[in-house]
Amino acid sequence: MxxxxxxxxxxxxxxxxxxxxxxxxxxxxxxxxxxxxxxxQQTAAETTSGHCVGAMVYTYDHSKRDLPRKLTQSFHHHHDLSRATMHVHLDHDQCLEVTILDGNATELQHFADHIFAERGVRYGRLVTIPAEPPAEGHEHHHEHDASS
Incomplete structure (x- = not known):
């Protein structure tokens, strides 16, 4: 040391x-x-151009004209990057979404930038972690303990 x-x-x-x-x-x-x-770790994640996983967190005003439709279209257009999304109603107009992403770091950043730039998105942050890409044809098999 x-x-x-x-x-x-x-x-x-x-x-x-x-x-x-x-x-x-x-x-x-x-x-x-x-x-x-x-x-x-943060610097490595921000400068990587390889494969990574990430969490995209953003709030938006769902009452803004066409915003929910535009967000849905963006997600369908980038369906290969998105793994899962959690949607929370914060109040009458504000929503929070957390989306787990998986793919090339540059593509994840581009997608997040596109979402955050939409009119009505109030806050956005992307957190990425370098990760190995999934193996081709890899199937995930493991046993679950029935007692837990």
Whole structure:
């Protein structure tokens, strides 16, 4: 393990100490190591052009003219990327959707950008994780414990 000395301004140190307290870290080194790992993973996910899985999260106003129809058309047009979607009604007009995506990182980002750019979509975020592409003809067989 290497010892590193860093300088942080007071505001950043206060925020770091708040994270340490909230998450129960034993010391600053543990917190900084975890934050560094998260940053490295996030950078790798953002810069990958290979296969990945992801979660696209967005809120939208379903009462906006033609928006639900446009979203449905986009999903049908990109059916090969979408695995599952959960839809939640937040209030009378606002909906939240979380969609699990699987495919090339560039294609996932392009699809998400298209969804987020639709008029009436208020918030959008795509989180991707590099993953191995599924094997051709792979079938998933495993047993489930009946007692669980």
């Amino acid at each position: 290497h010892r590193v000395t860093i300088t942080l301004d007071d505001d950043l140190m206060e925020k770091l100490d708040a994270i340490i307290a909230a998450r129960g870290y034993q010391n600053r080194s543990e917190a900084i190591r975890d934050l560094a790992r998260i940053g490295i």
